[in-house]
Amino acid sequence: DAKTTQPPSMDCAEGRAANLPCNHSTISGNEYVYWYRQIHSQGPQYIIHGLKNNETNEMASLIITEDRKSSTLILPHATLRDTAVYYCLPRETSYDKVIFGPGTSLSVIP
């Protein structure tokens, strides 16, 4: 399985864009980059995923570098409700037996 590196914590001012980086230098050609988040005491929630093109949905944008070794999740206008732990996971499908690492704890500050 590809390994990932994420900063353990980040702060973001409310209303500003939150940019969460992830390094996945050993990602294989068949693996997508998935992002999840976990709000305190709740189950993780799917955010977005992509293979090599940038992706956008109603929650976030995903920017993947051309060499696919890293990606950035962008929350365009962070709110207090976006305070959560964000996980980056390379996986081929949602069926893969992947391990969720410690992720990045994002704190959105008023």
Add this chain to the structure above:
Amino acid sequence: NAGVTQTPKFQVLKTGQSMTLQCAQDMNHEYMSWYRQDPGMGLRLIHYSVGAGITDQGEVPNGYNVSRSTTEDFPLRLLSAAPSQTSVYFCASSSLNEQFFGPGTRLTVL
């Protein structure tokens, strides 16, 4: 759709007791899985199932049993609870591209 439901929300056991954590999904997903999450840690895969009648071990299977008699249900059994099994347990159900998590069961073993 209720999505993924888990019962109970909270449970306290004494060492050596047995119990079953219930998980059900109404999305007709073939793939289901159980994770545990210890304080400040990521999620670790306990067991998973790719369809009714098929189960397999994840990263930390010892002390847990599972069965999958129907597509909808995937119970997790603790045969003889130990304090090391104090954790929050999440059940998940997956389509090809998305993984949906339940709200979790918070288990304390005294």
